[in-house]
Amino acid sequence: MGGRMRNEAGIAAAIGRLVERFGERLSTSASLREQHGHTLTWIANQPPDAVVFARSEAEVQEIVRICAAEGCPVVPFGAGTSLEGHLNAPYGGVSIDVSAMDAIVAVHPEDLDVVVQPGIRRKALNEQLRDTGLFFPIDPGADATLGGMAATRASGTNAVRYGTMKDTVLSIRAVTASGEIVTTSRRAKKSSTGYDLTRLFVGSEGTLGVITELTIRLSGIPEAIAGGICPFPSVQAAADAVILTIQTGIPVARIELLDEVQVKACNLYSKLDLPETPLLLLEFHGTDAWVAEQSTRFGEIAADLGGGPFTWTTKAEERTKLWTARHDAYWAGLALRPGCQTFSTDVCVPISRLAECIAETKADIEADGLVAPIVGHVGDGNFHVLPLFHPDDTSEIDKVKRFVGRLVERALAMEGTASGEHGVGQGKMKYLEAEHGRAALDAMAAIKQALDPKGIMNPGKIVAS
């Protein structure tokens, strides 16, 4: 991390001023600080020096201005569900907890958008939107905050149809390193006026500013939803079905792959009796007639490739049951070897390379003697391999780390990316140069330097030391 040192004096001065201003809403308790660092995966916890709970944009601005004046790092915190060490404070500093800023500011049903504070979580947002007939479609595994999802450019199972946070965020308000409030865009659906600051902030992981408000595009709750499960003789056949489905323009809303290892795990964990062969789980959104047509067409594609039968239903309870396997996949995978943990991988490749990438990965798993179920958002070419390891077995951890390195290299060699949806944080910084090349990385670093010359915004993440 470039030999950067902690600015002890600046951090102490900032915390002193923040205590004076915020009183008990600033905490330096060890447990709270630890909880506001990274806690979810193998990446070691690096707690901030203090946590301050903000209640408004004006307060966030005050906090950032104090920290900027003292040269004290700030790390935005929402739900704490990020996976790559985004919340760690390698140079110390202050965690700005915006979880109490969780209000809906305005709903515009005619424009299909909603203005929210950054601390609102996706499930609460959808509960509060229910009466409008609209919903927010992006669904990462965790019940993350909207601010965090924008910051990490999150996606999930619906992205194949509804896009990612890149497509769903219309505008962002953020406090920048200079303590100014930037509004990245108007609320109009499109614009050609100037640099796309919205997309620059989406995926910037807190390194360019603290998000204080978001305008989010919504979708109409579909009249009808059809869902089903389809078995395939091989991952290749399943991947070919995905390609054909998308190529023929069937607007599939979800198309998820479970490999046979994952299916076995789900059968054990969730007491199911699914065929232990690669499965696609699908969902179609539309009118009754249209989801029936989509389902029938997909069934024909599957049959042509030796898959099926494709059993589908529009009944909500039955769909929920069908999706149990997918929802429990992570915990089912872990239960294959009790006491084990996993690395959360999320490479993404062009879908033409998906079958090849998964096949080579499975061969690698086998050669290494690993247990590693695979589950993926295959409509986007994105899949998760969950290699299990025992946390006390350092040689197994090393083996799994090397496996993950090869997985990323394999994806990059196929024109893919190291991360389809989890982000860079600390965990994937080492892959960035191989993925983007030196010139692109230099451009990113120049942008970071231009917008945060003192390096106080979530330092040690993406390109920033």
Place this chain on the structure above:
Amino acid sequence: MGGRMRNEAGIAAAIGRLVERFGERLSTSASLREQHGHTLTWIANQPPDAVVFARSEAEVQEIVRICAAEGCPVVPFGAGTSLEGHLNAPYGGVSIDVSAMDAIVAVHPEDLDVVVQPGIRRKALNEQLRDTGLFFPIDPGADATLGGMAATRASGTNAVRYGTMKDTVLSIRAVTASGEIVTTSRRAKKSSTGYDLTRLFVGSEGTLGVITELTIRLSGIPEAIAGGICPFPSVQAAADAVILTIQTGIPVARIELLDEVQVKACNLYSKLDLPETPLLLLEFHGTDAWVAEQSTRFGEIAADLGGGPFTWTTKAEERTKLWTARHDAYWAGLALRPGCQTFSTDVCVPISRLAECIAETKADIEADGLVAPIVGHVGDGNFHVLPLFHPDDTSEIDKVKRFVGRLVERALAMEGTASGEHGVGQGKMKYLEAEHGRAALDAMAAIKQALDPKGIMNPGKIVAS
């Protein structure tokens, strides 16, 4: 423009070196220079000092490196169809004409993408793609180059369904001001690794680099297309139909408004007998059954609002005839007052404000005694008012300029944008601060300064002097 001066010595030195390297592929002829400046609208022509015709990315890189070393501005040139003075050279310099770089580099039908050189035009691209069953959906009025369309964040009539260049460009290769080649993204459909350089280059209007290659997302050619025209008693009723159509999730592919003035113009110009009342022109893409269902549903919405009858057809010839009015709208508008010219406006507002914005604009047109047909991509809240003026009548020109200023102010007051699809260029720089605020503009200027510290990339556009 901040008092910046022409760098006479640097420009002369660069041209000298470029002549030596490129011989007859560099021209300083007055007519060619003029043709490579802005020619299409009221903005005065400011020709470059020389035009150089590049045949490859390596040549673009050589040209930029020579110009960078000498401090000579460069202006990328594709088809010359931009509308806001993007191609002018207010500080002189060299126009880099990439129109001969018009090859398809690779088609990936399984991934629904294509890699192209920047000089390929949209119609040629679609002709060459036809056998693949795929098409490129973005259709601005002009037969623009893909590089130019990306640079101006273009859209058009299909954007309501297929998005704009922001959504369609997967990756860009560009020569930056330092003469490096940046690749903005991998070919995977999504990624969370680092700042979104792709979206930063889309809409950057040549101010951050010269685009040398693009990877573009394609769509499957729909099995069936239904199109039709629907009259409405008022613009308000038409706008309400647009809102309801989108709110209920009908994935309309095109939904265009012609106001009664535009319809009258089209009837005169194209010898049609359309009802001289606000019209919506629509297109639905899908399967036979699905486009029929969409058309029927739209017809019901229209009828509920006092509009209709909605007559639609899936026959290609009949659809083409229905769309004649839309295709000829620009020329039909001009023909209302022979010898006149028009300002090309393109404000965009949240669709909930569309009817109000158009109504106030029409009242303004009437109060001013202007002739100004309206035609728009109303599914996105984007519309064009074409106020006619006689080029010799300076008081009329002033009146029209003031009208356009009020139009932009009105759109901004309704949370809209000064430009939905034409871009900033020179023509709209004056509106940027009102639209984005000082902090956002400062951020844009900081990014420009970071990536082009000498200011050689298309200076005098967007935020750059």
